[in-house]
Amino acid sequence: MGPVAFVKEYWRILMIVGFVGFALIALFIPGGIVADETLVDDGEVEETPTNLEYGIGLDGGTRVSAPPVGMTAENIDIEPGEEHEVQSTLYSYDYENADLEPRDANVRFHEEPPRHTAELFSNDVTQAEFAAALQEAGVDATEDDIENGVTQETRDEIIETIELRINEGGLDGGTAYEEATLGGGYYIVTEVPGMDPDELRELLTARGEVQIVAYHPDDDGQQTNTTVLQGEEIADPGSASYDEQRDRHYVPVSVDNTPREDGTSPAQDYQDSMNELGFTGEGQGQCQIHDRAAGEFHFDHDQPQWCLLTVVDGEVVDAHSMGGNLGQSMASGTWVNDPSFQMIVPTQQDAHELSVNLNSGALTAPLDFSQEQTFSLEPALADQFKLYSLIIGALSVLTVSGMVFLRYRNPKVAAPMILTATAEVVILLGFAALIRMPLDLSHVAGFVAVVGTGVDDLVIIADEVMDDGEVSSQRVFESRFRKAFWVIGAAAATTIIALSPLAVLSLGDLRGFAIITILGVLIGVLVTRPAYGDILQRLLTDK
Template identity: 55%
Template structure:
């Protein structure tokens, strides 16, 4: 048979072979085909023979579910027709809220929607009552009462927090981690799963708001010191990784300030005499009160490092040359602080803090997770052996039984390849999905075999294809029913049920589109003469 004719006649088997080959590459190619997408910290990750990632149940670690601190008033009607005036009202109301409630930077937020002529207002603190919140909005000229205030934050804010936490996890190199949202008893929770992390380690990652500022600390002219914020997170463009200067013995994060902000920062440094007073910082020394020129690195309102302006940097700023590059170093006391600073700058600040007093925590020890992993492998092997034995006893014909088992296992290999490609953290729910895929897959293959052999041996290709089409309609209808039934579980945030549903749906699709047709081609070649 010519190659083209052979390929045309057996394209379904060739398609299965292609998917199997790609899956094996995804599973075992060193570093994975997505190796270029590495995160800070991945260089310390254990090397494995495969590219699968495991979740909490199979790798150990911690899951924390915590609500977001805050109060919200939504659908505030604002009778302003001019779009520019409408947009300006947002920052004005936000500033009034901050002033009236004495809030920290970032603890008040107003979102505007000109199309609906509505706004939403939020505060991210537990030190304000609902009545005080409503009164602040009334002071801003809005028709709001205490009854309009609800506990919790908006969906947009929760989405921002979810994205930021996921970015922090990625920057920290925590493979297999997952961030999602869940609703319990009317309260929305941010759910964070992190394999290989203890409760304390994960809390430390989540508790920091991550608000980073560079503050100027300089003489006020009256014998004291004053602080002035010079740079905030949005001013930084390029952000390097945590580094160490061996010659001068300090830890730092190299950064580059955006052009416009760099020019403004340079002018502030000159105007406030920092460039004329390099090496003039003794932060916290009472005897130097009124004489310090310090640059403070402030994270979440706490000073993590204070340092002087280097003479070379001062000279460049004095000549107006520094702003062209905007490069400088944010110095910290330890490598851990430098690493945390780099992660915070890259991932951004949490829009609102999490309420750990109402958090729910689940911790799985690595030893227990290893047992789960071993038991899952054992159950998988036993299920394959059991199914193989039953199928062989049912048909007593290796031409029917052996391809059936190989085809069913092919679905599992392809699913594992997809999981490795997508970096899907496999958990116990996914293992249950794999077992379900093997069971339903063999059921469908048995339907095909029974339908084809129902009226005795078949030696005509035309008769075989007629019977196969009839069987395929049956398994196609069953697959559609399974997908429809599982879809709500795959879409909704229902914890472990979601992983089970996703694997089951993927397995059914792979079976109907790839493995079942390939099994039909294999049977046709083995059972027909022409």
């Protein structure tokens, strides 16, 4: 038999062997399909028995759910181009109990359907005050037009920023998504394995606003602050780095040099500010700081100070003077041709956090932790659950195997059935490793369900094929197999339809169970059931 004929004859069996081989590579070969870059604290690659990732139920960690803070006015009547003016009025309005910043207001245009919305991100502003601020901006709005909550676009941006922070922080298995409540509200859910509630809450609390603030003498000789660079004006933030020669930690950055309509750019503005404020002249190198090692920044005010402050969420994380080479290039006007510099911070941890904030950006709206829901599991307890899950999986396979052998007492029927069911689980695990799906207790329940339903289908095939005793005719076997396959195909379709809402809707752990069960059913119908029929045909017939 030639290779082509062999493949044509045994293609179903070859397909399941190929899937199992692919799954084993994804499961056990480091970097075999997806490179594993998980690092431990000392910077070395973490060694694990498999490439599987685990959720908080099997690895420990925290899940925090909290709604975004905000109110929304839908379908406000303004002309295109007036967004900035209305937004400026909203955050500068004289509220009774709130002093807002520019980031606390947002006015945006939505293309589908075409409309404008205004959002205010503060718990200290009432709906009546929000409506009054809109009226002052020339918008015909009343308190009835204001709704609690933020737009879908804002929620999407919050989720994207949280996921970026998780990824930049090297937190494997972390995820963020939204869940709808019965009252029509939404919660932002963040799950991160291996992190305690306080750490995760800190990650979510920081809105990630980074600024470069110039601390310099004003015209009267008094020290003052001037913001000279915003985080969003940094075009290409790098990763945390260390300069061994100078013994300092830093993040390399490039400032956006894209021309605006007036011909200026953020890089040009930054260079002009440094020259105008004296940082490239008399202020070069003039920044004396006390208590830097203690994490505090006290300036020597016996003489004028020219310090560049790195500020994250309103907190100064470092201060330094203008370097000689950087100052000379700005003074000559050549720096703007290659607008890059280093943001220096005291420690590697500070550099890492700064890099995360620069790469992920600021949360569009804060989260309301007064309404938070928290679930946390200690790693030691999660390890027990992992062991118990392995034991339960092994017991389910052994129990099903024993019942199958008692039912048929024929190794030709039972052995391929158990091997096929096991192959189905291996393929599912390989798929989970391939897509980096964090496995949780709900997924374990799905795997147990897949073993049970899979063997049920194989029993249907075996019973139908052997309905009238031993079968030796290939034609009779194929006729009976097709009849059985229609039955299990209809059952599979029913299962998929029934579980699809659970897989699509944000229903917590039920979603993981539904996804694994549906995937198992699809793999069974498309791969393992046909292969089992092929194996059974060759064992029970003359062919």
